[in-house]
Amino acid sequence: MNNPFSMEGRRILVTGAAQGIGREVARLSVQMGGKVAAIDLNGDGLKSLKEELGDAAIVEVGSVTDQSVTDGVLAKMISAWGGCDGLFNNAGIVRAAMIHKMERQQWDDVINVNLTGVYLTLQSVGKHMRERAESPEAGDCNGQIVNVSSIAGTAGTIGQINYGAAKAGVLGITMSAAKEWARYGINVNSVAFGTVETPMTEVIRGPKFAAQTKARIPLGRYAATSDVAPTCCFLMCPGSTYITGKNVTIDGGITAM
16 A cells, blocks of 8 residues: 655755754655755755755755746756655744834845745746646646745734734735645645744743743643644645645644634
8 A cells, every 4th residue: 555644756845944844844855755955045054954865855045035046946856856746835034023113124024035935936836836737647636835824824923013924925825826726736735833943933932931932832842843844744745635725733732722
């Protein structure tokens, strides 16, 4: 029997792959039998990822706000591996400030990376997947896309109105793309995290906010990247090809009702 949770032969593009959740998803995808193309601005992080994953990885230093970077990586994937089966659309930044103190540049930076960057990457990968859907080799599933949202996009967040707005927008991108591309056998879903132990969450896990942050989590602990990566990979494996247009929340029970 074929393993529905294997990623054997899957070719996955991961953005924001040099550290945190993106790196863990890249690592796990390869451990599950896949190959990974990784994009990030952090060249040192990508270098160490390449050293770890070897020939199973292609790395590219660049920003998701530059669509030519994604197009170039896709071209490399097609040349080396024949195509792209999955996208983990993960790159993101934070520029925290209270609403009345937020500078326009802080707003623009977060929207450009966390929202426009998600759209541009999804658009490039989606075009490739649509072309495959129209080829003689097309099957029932011609690609799986996972966009990274956040519980900040559904419940709001203090001090990060730019981040909350961007992540709410990612939900809209996900649902729209899921409906538009379902006819081509392309699955589009999102994941929404709570507090994961990554460099981006250091402030809210620090001494000033740690007690109140952890008090909101029914499971009583922060998530490790290894807690959330398996669900992300599941949404890019054969066992999830009838799931599309969903936002999967992985937050330790913060939003339980």
